[in-house]
Amino acid sequence: MDRIPILRMGEFLLVTIQVDMHDQLALRLQDDLTQAIDANGTKGVLIDISALEMVDSFIGRMIADISGMARILDAKTVLVGMQPAVAITLVELGLSLPGVATALNVERGMQLLRHTRDEADADTALKR
Amino acid sequence: MPTLHSSGELPLKSEHDMVLGRQMVRRLAQEQGFSLVDQTKIVTAASELARNALIYGGGGMLKWEVLLDGLKRGVRLTFQDQGPGIANVELALTDGWTSGHGLGLGLSGARRLVDDFELDSVVGQGTRVTVTRWK
Amino acid sequence: MTVTKKTSISEALSKRRDDIESQWTGELKSSTSTSAKGRLTSAEVADQAKQFLDIFHPALQTLQLDDINGSEWLEVRAFLDELSKRRVLAGFSSDETAKFIFSLKRSLFDALKQEFSGDSIQLADGIWQVTVLLDNLGLHTIKSYQKAREDVINRQQEELLELSTPVVKIWEGILALPMIGTLDSARTQIVMESLLQRIVETEAQIAIIDITGVPTVDTLVAQHLLKTVTAIRLMGADCIISGVRPQIAQTIVHLGVDLQGVTTKANLADALSLALKRSGFSFSKH
Numbered sequence: 001m002d003r004i005p006i007l008r009m010g011e012f013l014l015v016t017i018q019v020d021m022h023d024q025l026a027l028r029l030q031d032d033l034t035q036a037i038d039a040n041g042t043k044g045v046l047i048d049i050s051a052l053e054m055v056d057s058f059i060g061r062m063i064a065d066i067s068g069m070a071r072i073l074d075a076k077t078v079l080v081g082m083q084p085a086v087a088i089t090l091v092e093l094g095l096s097l098p099g100v101a102t103a104l105n106v107e108r109g110m111q112l113l114r115h116t117r118d119e120a121d122a123d124t125a126l127k128r
Numbered sequence: 129m130p131t132l133h134s135s136g137e138l139p140l141k142s143e144h145d146m147v148l149g150r151q152m153v154r155r156l157a158q159e160q161g162f163s164l165v166d167q168t169k170i171v172t173a174a175s176e177l178a179r180n181a182l183i184y185g186g187g188g189m190l191k192w193e194v195l196l197d198g199l200k201r202g203v204r205l206t207f208q209d210q211g212p213g214i215a216n217v218e219l220a221l222t223d224g225w226t227s228g229h230g231l232g233l234g235l236s237g238a239r240r241l242v243d244d245f246e247l248d249s250v251v252g253q254g255t256r257v258t259v260t261r262w263k
Numbered sequence: 264m265t266v267t268k269k270t271s272i273s274e275a276l277s278k279r280r281d282d283i284e285s286q287w288t289g290e291l292k293s294s295t296s297t298s299a300k301g302r303l304t305s306a307e308v309a310d311q312a313k314q315f316l317d318i319f320h321p322a323l324q325t326l327q328l329d330d331i332n333g334s335e336w337l338e339v340r341a342f343l344d345e346l347s348k349r350r351v352l353a354g355f356s357s358d359e360t361a362k363f364i365f366s367l368k369r370s371l372f373d374a375l376k377q378e379f380s381g382d383s384i385q386l387a388d389g390i391w392q393v394t395v396l397l398d399n400l401g402l403h404t405i406k407s408y409q410k411a412r413e414d415v416i417n418r419q420q421e422e423l424l425e426l427s428t429p430v431v432k433i434w435e436g437i438l439a440l441p442m443i444g445t446l447d448s449a450r451t452q453i454v455m456e457s458l459l460q461r462i463v464e465t466e467a468q469i470a471i472i473d474i475t476g477v478p479t480v481d482t483l484v485a486q487h488l489l490k491t492v493t494a495i496r497l498m499g500a501d502c503i504i505s506g507v508r509p510q511i512a513q514t515i516v517h518l519g520v521d522l523q524g525v526t527t528k529a530n531l532a533d534a535l536s537l538a539l540k541r542s543g544f545s546f547s548k549h
Contacts, residue, residue: 084462085165090494
């Protein structure tokens with residue numbers, strides 16, 4: 001049974017999508033990821049698609065769904081590494097992934113997650 | 129009048145078939161010298177339509193053709209299934225480009241990614257979608 | 264009957280291959296379009312003729328002489344396409360290029376005359392077949408030449424386009440794209456692709472698209488801009504549109520185009536200032 005590995009990057013989780021996704025794999029990923037967010041108390045998830053040469057509406061929906069689920073579990077999702085040709089095609093296809101944060105690469109993605117976490121902490125501190 | 133240079137067929141009966149189909153379309157587009165963006169567009173359109181045929185059409189067939197029109201080269205893909213057919217074609221095709229959920233059919237999106245688009249569907253009999261991208 | 268004749272043309276060529284080749288090469292060399300202008304050396308001319316005949320003969324042997332678009336003539340067509348391309352780049356005209364084929368007629372006719380010296384009907388038919396065949400190949404060569412010419416022009420236009428729409432790195436992590444002139448679909452595509460590519464290459468965080476130099480913004484242009492901005496965002500960078508004049512702002516609103524939270528600034532300076540602030544820079548004046 002193949003599944004997409006979920007790695008720990010510091011306090012965040014990293015998922016690297018490299019293979020052709022299909023229904024079962026996508027569902028398994030969502031399952032594994034939500035479990036992992038819960039188990040680790042993670043506040044941030046990075047989805048690396050720099051290896052994907054094509055993203056269709058199925059994968060787009062999967063990413064949006066993951067982002068939604070993570071949000072409910074109080075974690076932020078950042079999509080990183082989209083290739084230019086893929087970005088152009090996605091836009092033409094009609095997908096803009098409005099609820100999903102993006103970054104150029106994993107490093108920037110982590111910066112973004114840390115920044116968001118810091119802001120959240122500052123918020124909490126203020127409220128006390 | 130476009131002439132046929134080469135053609136072939138692939139079944140679309142499983143997820144694995146879809147992967148093979150995508151790879152075939154990518155290869156065809158590369159061989160015909162499409163730019164990277166144009167390759168990506170036709171492969172993505174193929175992915176949408178293959179998924180439709182498989183998931184909504186109960187499985188089907190992909191026929192590919194390389195066409196020559198004068199010195200223009202084109203790749204034509206025909207997706208055929210014997211599924212339930214599309215009841216309201218107009219509705220399936222009209223989808224604002226900002227929304228991402230067009231009845232889950234991805235048809236309107238695929239249409240934007242290709243040059244020529246033809247849809248034939250009979251309720252209870254099946255659907256055939258033919259798309260062409262020219263270099 | 265027809266089959267016999269076609270076999271005969273092919274036979275005539277096999278038997279007299281060397282004569283045909285040397286006669287044709289001689290004619291090519293002496294024609295003013297080649298050696299006199301010195302663009303092709305004698306050796307090159309001879310070589311091209313030889314290579315052509317090497318693939319011309321097998322095609323003739325298939326006995327399918329009517330349709331040069333069939334698979335039997337694939338190699339010959341490919342050879343002529345390549346020849347046309349090279350001639351375009353070398354500065355030959357279309358008729359000079361087509362003469363490569365047309366000048367072959369003479370030597371083929373002579374070969375046929377010798378082969379069918381006693382049979383005027385077969386000779387006439389043979390000459391007709393060869394004429395039609397070479398005319399078709401000659402026309403294909405001209406079409407090929409024209410397409411190659413168009414490709415060169417298009418490529419030059421693209422390069423001009425890139426030159427006239429340079430993507431400039433105006434600060435660490437900040438790119439600027441000053442657009443000048445009318446924006447059409449083709450141009451916007453090329454510009455979009457090159458901008459996205461540069462963002463990846465320079466790992467830029469912010470791209471400023473300046474449209475001060477764009478005279479009119481209609482729905483299409485606005486949509487193109489919007490697509491570009493969306494694509495940039497999907498890749499993980501930010502985009503600011505500057506140079507939005509009051510007229511353009513009105514047009515956009517009247518057209519009902521929703522810029523979806525795209526930041527716009529009146530001029531490049533303001534855009535840069537915002538970009539720097541977002542990047543975490545602060546400046547003080549002494």
